[in-house]
Amino acid sequence: MAEALSSKRVFTRGLLAFGLGLGLKWGHAQPPPAGPPGSASQPNERGVSEWLARMHDASRGRSYVGIFVISANNGVMSSARIWHGSEGDVQVERVEALTGAPRSVFRRNEQVVTFLPESHVVRTERRESLGIFTSLVKSSDSPIPDFYTARRLGSDRVAGFEADVVQLAPRDNLRWGYRIWSEKKSGLVVKLQTLDGEGNVLEQSAFSELALDVPVRTDSITRMMTATEGWRVERAEVLKTTADAEGWQLRSVPAGFKPVSCYKRPVLGAPVPEGTMQWIFSDGLAAVSLFVEANDSRRHGQEALFASGATHTLTRRVQEWWLTVVGEVPPRTLRAFAHGLERRK
Known part of the structure; x- marks a missing residue:
């Protein structure tokens, strides 16, 4: 059980930048039209659903490569190099752990393959949980605006990119808050902090290096995740x-x-x-x-x-x-x- 929980956590947090940082598959929605050139008021008018939809659309529509660093308030830190590409309805990702035990995680839509070199084991599974929240966001009774508020705090730079800083604050004490850095042009999440009720940072995830719109071939990643000859394959x-x-x-x-x-x-x-x-x-x-x-x-x-x-x-x-x-x-x-x-x- 402990190993399963650890693997799930590593993978989920490794995909933080891909959909609000939680690997979530948000429903699509059109962001409000841009204001006139030089206008700074338009981003402030977005509600929580509009911000999240914009971030999700950016995570699916852009190809990128970067180094992603996760740090917790207990001093634990991990990092990974991430490749993300898309082609039509196909989303692919490759995550190479740079800290801890060697590990390579590949995803093609819901199919996930994990290579563990030390034990020479490959684990394959389908993770429908990558898209479990779609109905919640797309439905008319989505609870998100009822339990969170969104407010733009200003601008900042992350990994060389200008970003809007957005605060998602909970309306009660049953959930954490979030501070999100969203790349200005695309909406891609480049940094995320999880906050407790007093505003203290519990965990931070951010790109230390990032290259947008680089060629990431879906067929190349697919070949890599199916190259299991000579490995012991375990199917979950x-x-x-x-x-x-x-x-x-x-x-x-x-x-x-x-x-x-x-x-x-x-x-x-x-x-x-x-x-x-x-x-x-x-x-x-x-x-x-x-x-x-x-x-x-x-x-x-x-x-x-x-x-x-x-x-x-x-x-x-x-x-x-x-x-x-x-x-x-x-x-x-x-x-x-x-x-x-x-x-x-």
Whole structure:
């Protein structure tokens, strides 16, 4: 479980610049028309949905190569070189870790392939979660404007590019705030900070080097991600399900959060495939995952709360089950999810 959570976090944070920094697939919307030359008032008139749509459109429509650095308030830092390209409906990415254990992650739409040179293993999987938030943003009842406000703070330079600095502030204490640097011409996110309720920076992600509109061939990245001869290939199987079908329900859901998907991950080699259930919720920006598995006293310790940058992890025993709640949200939000979960059968 710990390894799976770590891999998911590394990949998601590595894609921060690709869609508001959370790897999200935002619904498309046209930004308001530009003001007259020299006008500084137009960007201030954008609402939270317009800013996010502009950032997402830029992340999908531009090819770029850069070095991306992530740092947390606990002193942990990591970096990666990123290639991003698009051709029609095909989006490709290549992420090469520059710190920690060697790792290469390739993505072609929902197909993800991870090369681990030290163990000579290749892991392949489909990650529908790259697009789980589309319906929330496109629907008329999208909760984002109800729980966040947007305000342009001014301008700054990041990796040599002029950027608008936008503050996304939460309207309650159930979610973090964000400060985003959006490249002026395209809207591409070039830097992002996650802020706590007092405005302190919990985590920062930014390009230290960036080249826009460079040729990144989708066929070249596709060839690289399929070159697995001589490697041990492990295929991660995930089964789509519902919490109700698995016998779980929430007495109440924290305000603004909606269930967006649910999966079951079979345990390899187990006589009965009672694997881990992952139930994902989102308010359109923040995401929370509930992982439920059979309790095992040999693997599971005491109930606890862990923090790493903006991400908190809470573990709790629920009858004969073990619950792990993970999200880039305040601890009170995780507790609300954890204590609301109950077994139906």
